[in-house]
Amino acid sequence: MSDIEIEIDDKKYSAKPDQMVIQVADAAGIYIPRFCYHKHLRVAANCRMCLVEVEKSPKTLPACATPVTPGMKIFTKSPKAIAAQKAVMEFLLINHPLDCPICDQGGECELQDLAMGFGSSHSCYEEGKRSVKDQNLGPLIATDMTRCIQCTRCVRFGEEIAGLCELGATGRGENLEIGTYVERTMQSEMSGNIIDVCPVGALTSKPFRFTARAWELDQFPSIAPHDCVGSNIFIHTRGGEVMRVVPRENETINQTWISDRDRFSYEGLTANRVAEPHIRIDGKLKSTDWQRALEFAVLKLQNSLEKKGANELAALISPNSTLEEFYLFQKLLRQLGCDNIDHRLRQIDFSDSFFPRANFSLAELEESDGILLIGSHLQMEQPLAAVRVRKAFLKGAAIAAINPVDFRFSFSLKEKNIIAPHHLVNALAGVAKSLCEMNSKSIPEFLKNSSVSETDKKIAMCLFSKKNNFILLGALAMNHPEAALIRALADFISEMTHARVIHFTEGCNATGAYLADVIPKKGMNVSQLLADPRKIYLLFNVEAEDVANPAAFTHALSQAECVISLSTFKNELLEKYADVILPVAPFSETSGTFVNVCGEWQSFKGVAKSFDESRPGWKILRVMGNLFQADGFEYESSEEVLSSLREESRLSEESRLSCQRKLASSAFKKDTGCHLSQKTLGWHDNMLSRIGEIPAYSTDAIVRRSEPLQKIQNENGLAAARLHSHTAHELKIKEEMIITIKQNQTEIKLPVKIDDRIAKQAIYIPAGIPETNSLSELFGKVEIKI
Amino acid sequence: MRRLFKLIKTFSLWELLMGLMLTVKYFFKSKVTVQYPEERTPNSPRFRGIHALRRYPNGEERCIACKLCEAVCPALAITIEAEPREDGTRRTTSYEIDLFKCVYCGLCEESCPVDSIVLTRFDDYHITQRGQNILTKEKLLAIGDRYEEDLAKDRAEDARYR
Numbered sequence: 040m041s042d043i044e045i046e047i048d049d050k051k052y053s054a055k056p057d058q059m060v061i062q063v064a065d066a067a068g069i070y071i072p073r074f075c076y077h078k079h080l081r082v083a084a085n086c087r088m089c090l091v092e093v094e095k096s097p098k099t100l101p102a103c104a105t106p107v108t109p110g111m112k113i114f115t116k117s118p119k120a121i122a123a124q125k126a127v128m129e130f131l132l133i134n135h136p137l138d139c140p141i142c143d144q145g146g147e148c149e150l151q152d153l154a155m156g157f158g159s160s161h162s163c164y165e166e167g168k169r170s171v172k173d174q175n176l177g178p179l180i181a182t183d184m185t186r187c188i189q190c191t192r193c194v195r196f197g198e199e200i201a202g203l204c205e206l207g208a209t210g211r212g213e214n215l216e217i218g219t220y221v222e223r224t225m226q227s228e229m230s231g232n233i234i235d236v237c238p239v240g241a242l243t244s245k246p247f248r249f250t251a252r253a254w255e256l257d258q259f260p261s262i263a264p265h266d267c268v269g270s271n272i273f274i275h276t277r278g279g280e281v282m283r284v285v286p287r288e289n290e291t292i293n294q295t296w297i298s299d300r301d302r303f304s305y306e307g308l309t310a311n312r313v314a315e316p317h318i319r320i321d322g323k324l325k326s327t328d329w330q331r332a333l334e335f336a337v338l339k340l341q342n343s344l345e346k347k348g349a350n351e352l353a354a355l356i357s358p359n360s361t362l363e364e365f366y367l368f369q370k371l372l373r374q375l376g377c378d379n380i381d382h383r384l385r386q387i388d389f390s391d392s393f394f395p396r397a398n399f400s401l402a403e404l405e406e407s408d409g410i411l412l413i414g415s416h417l418q419m420e421q422p423l424a425a426v427r428v429r430k431a432f433l434k435g436a437a438i439a440a441i442n443p444v445d446f447r448f449s450f451s452l453k454e455k456n457i458i459a460p461h462h463l464v465n466a467l468a469g470v471a472k473s474l475c476e477m478n479s480k481s482i483p484e485f486l487k488n489s490s491v492s493e494t495d496k497k498i499a500m501c502l503f504s505k506k507n508n509f510i511l512l513g514a515l516a517m518n519h520p521e522a523a524l525i526r527a528l529a530d531f532i533s534e535m536t537h538a539r540v541i542h543f544t545e546g547c548n549a550t551g552a553y554l555a556d557v558i559p560k561k562g563m564n565v566s567q568l569l570a571d572p573r574k575i576y577l578l579f580n581v582e583a584e585d586v587a588n589p590a591a592f593t594h595a596l597s598q599a600e601c602v603i604s605l606s607t608f609k610n611e612l613l614e615k616y617a618d619v620i621l622p623v624a625p626f627s628e629t630s631g632t633f634v635n636v637c638g639e640w641q642s643f644k645g646v647a648k649s650f651d652e653s654r655p656g657w658k659i660l661r662v663m664g665n666l667f668q669a670d671g672f673e674y675e676s677s678e679e680v681l682s683s684l685r686e687e688s689r690l691s692e693e694s695r696l697s698c699q700r701k702l703a704s705s706a707f708k709k710d711t712g713c714h715l716s717q718k719t720l721g722w723h724d725n726m727l728s729r730i731g732e733i734p735a736y737s738t739d740a741i742v743r744r745s746e747p748l749q750k751i752q753n754e755n756g757l758a759a760a761r762l763h764s765h766t767a768h769e770l771k772i773k774e775e776m777i778i779t780i781k782q783n784q785t786e787i788k789l790p791v792k793i794d795d796r797i798a799k800q801a802i803y804i805p806a807g808i809p810e811t812n813s814l815s816e817l818f819g820k821v822e823i824k825i
Numbered sequence: 826m827r828r829l830f831k832l833i834k835t836f837s838l839w840e841l842l843m844g845l846m847l848t849v850k851y852f853f854k855s856k857v858t859v860q861y862p863e864e865r866t867p868n869s870p871r872f873r874g875i876h877a878l879r880r881y882p883n884g885e886e887r888c889i890a891c892k893l894c895e896a897v898c899p900a901l902a903i904t905i906e907a908e909p910r911e912d913g914t915r916r917t918t919s920y921e922i923d924l925f926k927c928v929y930c931g932l933c934e935e936s937c938p939v940d941s942i943v944l945t946r947f948d949d950y951h952i953t954q955r956g957q958n959i960l961t962k963e964k965l966l967a968i969g970d971r972y973e974e975d976l977a978k979d980r981a982e983d984a985r986y987r
């Protein structure tokens with residue numbers, strides 16, 4: 040349809056026919072007051088603040104719900120419009136308490152602002168005001184429901200974006216109340232956004248409660264460091280201290296939302312930090328100054344290298360490090376002659392090589408019409424990708440999942456196959472084979488033996504003959520012992536369905552790690568480095584909870600002769616075994632760059648003052664480089680590091696992308712049948728296998744230390760072994776029983792919870808939490824003793 | 826003639842007597858000098874001396890940590906830290922006024938929505954050691970407790986002009 044012309048305040052503007060008046064006005068920079076309208080939510084038109092005068096209309100009309108018509112003449116500031124807006128304001132203030140001084144929204148409140156513009160200084164209303172009882176919505180959101188102006192933005196957010204109708208309105212008119220019907224904690228992983236959408240102080244942040252005023256805060260742009268989506272955020276600081284995190288709009292990445300993990304993890308930033316450099320003298324860890332610590336570290340490393348050789352050095356770095364840190368880390372190590380460098384801490388299968396970069400924007404997920412989730416708890420792992428998938432679902436996309444647990448999603452699955460991890464590859468092969476049949480292609484050798492079940496066919500149907508398909512691989516696929524096969528099968532399916540594949544990696548900067556070459560080229564990978572322990576370990580923000588096999592990690596450190604750790608947080612294990620601990624600044628205190636899964640390079644600056652003696656990682660690595668007299672460590676700023684990395688990686692990024700698929704399918708051909716790999720793993724069809732998910736609030740060191748997030752996580756009794764009732768019956772296990780779980784040589788005791796969302800033949804034991812930290816791998820055979 | 830007149834004036838000590846007249850006049854006039862510190866000059870209920878934090882009659886502190894005084898203070902003399910108290914109410918954990926910075930403008934009192942921070946009439950205090958210039962929350966509350974009666978009276982007196 041062609042554009043139409045309308046007139047606002049005597050000026051002509053062109054508009055799209057399906058636009059509302061308020062959208063045209065916003066685009067033209069004409070301000071119309073509003074409370075209930077939000078550009079990413081459905082129009083409700085229940086606050087009436089946006090009334091404007093329209094020519095030929097006897098009454099004023101709400102701008103947010105009036106579609107434009109050709110030749111329309113709108114007056115936003117005519118006496119009639121202003122009078123209507125003032126009247127609405129007076130009505131709204133009738134029931135609003137006068138408690139701005141104790142309200143956290145004070146200073147950034149839309150009602151306050153508009154009352155300044157449209158309110159009158161006195162009210163004709165003398166009767167009693169209404170008051171509403173507050174509800175406890177959990178550790179993240181504080182409520183003062185008396186302040187609610189019933190705009191229903193929060194309700195609409197839950198219905199439309201979060202996909203979880205937790206808040207709702209009860210009653211009518213003056214008695215309309217917003218609440219959770221039955222008092223309970225909000226379960227949504229996006230719940231924090233209702234704090235932002237609420238125009239008044241009815242919903243505010245609980246961890247931030249009463250600690251600062253909006254006018255005291257400085258706002259700095261930054262990037263969220265917890266998932267590979269790379270949400271844009273603002274960090275608010277006061278006196279150099281991080282006070283809170285709010286979303287920064289970026290239409291292609293996070294729109295105006297961020298996940299609770301990104302919003303509330305800041306609470307962990309200053310908890311439990313390493314304050315000063317430490318060195319071990321005569322078996323005791325002592326704090327010291329930087330000069331001595333660095334010299335000690337370099338000397339120790341040099342000595343051990345001379346004695347043991349560079350192949351005895353293992354270098355592990357957290358996938359949440361910045362690009363600059365990655366680059367200097369590998370540069371230093373490669374100059375020391377060591378290639379045992381890895382960041383893929385939770386992966387096990389390295390038999391293929393791939394590059395986790397999608398060359399399209401996340402927003403394109405919205406337009407898809409078929410999506411296959413493989414081993415993905417998308418909702419918790421990548422909440423903002425889930426928002427997009429939900430949008431696609433609402434537009435009618437068929438979504439299927441092959442998962443070991445029937446996870447809750449904000450969209451419904453058309454088809455699902457809930458199977459134990461050791462059947463994952465077969466299930467995927469079944470889908471691949473049935474797609475071959477549907478496309479009447481010849482079935483390749485490696486799929487000949489695969490059986491195709493009804494479910495496989497139905498899942499294949501979700502992708503078959505659709506134009507815009509996506510395959511999303513989650514952590515449970517990427518960390519799977521047969522991940523290479525899964526990736527290769529995903530590629531195979533994508534070729535047949537023209538689907539685009541996204542590998543959702545762990546951490547926020549895995550793509551950056553690949554770009555900076557923080558993977559072994561000829562050396563050993565992380566699995567080998569832990570299975571076949573080395574004598575020297577150089578760790579960069581690596582904790583036992585971060586690796587696939589915490590037991591092996593602990594053992595490796597215990598037998599090493601030299602352990603040097605650059606860490607942000609205190610950690611018992613490291614305090615026990617490390618010879619040197621150097622305090623590194625987290626993302627809020629250092630400048631750096633994260634590359635998200637779509638290949639967007641996003642740089643940010645350090646915004647908070649550094650905690651005690653901690654220093655940005657790139658500076659520490661640079662000085663270490665200088666002390667080793669390595670070449671090319673004369674950087675003055677992180678920008679310089681970045682530009683030299685940019686030059687080196689420009690070529691490799693192109694070549695990586697082009698060779699991605701080729702390499703993946705060649706890895707696949709190494710195994711001629713899907714069952715084959717299982718034999719090498721010592722698996723059989725009837726075993727009980729572990730589902731080792733990393734819960735959303737245990738993914739990295741910062742979230743693990745964020746108190747409010749931990750409270751939420753522990754509310755549901757995470758430290759338990761969950762089983763399907765069928766499996767439990769076979770094993771003669773009952774709810775609440777304490778069982779001993781044996782995996783390889785490790786053993787722990789956990790209570791049982793019966794949960795029918797878990798696949799049969801599988802046992803869900805989360806990792807990354809202290810209770811299960813002494814277990815070994817995330818997946819694999821598990822034995823149970825009662 | 827004029828010389829004679831001058832001579833008489835000189836020998837009759839006329840000038841001296843004129844001077845003494847003034848002395849005598851002031852001798853009988855009512856006195857304005859006060860015996861400080863036993864006696865004090867009167868001052869207005871709006872006098873702006875040292876600060877105090879007031880309490881409600883039931884003993885609850887008035888301040889709700891709204892930080893308006895901190896924001897309005899032209900000398901940046903006020904520093905406040907706040908937190909939810911155990912009962913969930915909004916309270917300060919620290920409230921400090923730097924007397925060296927304060928210019929005794931009284932804007933903090935004017936901005937306070939609950940009449941918590943006030944300026945008392947008390948103005949003679951001294952600082953002998955570094956650090957004493959910082960009035961902490963405890964000190965401010967103590968001053969408030971001590972002068973509460975006067976403070977309440979002064980505010981009541983001034984109420985109709987506010």
Ligand code: SF4
Binds near residue numbers: 189192194217242
């Ligand atoms: S709680 Fe806030 S967002 Fe929800 S209806 Fe009330 S005012 Fe609107």
Ligand code: SF4
Binds near residue numbers: 897926929932
């Ligand atoms: S009297 Fe004026 S300068 Fe002194 S603390 Fe109050 S506002 Fe600040």
Ligand code: SF4
Binds near residue numbers: 887890936939940
């Ligand atoms: S003294 Fe008054 S203005 Fe200052 S923070 Fe307390 S309540 Fe607010």
Ligand code: FES
Binds near residue numbers: 104
């Ligand atoms: S913004 Fe239009 S009615 Fe609320």
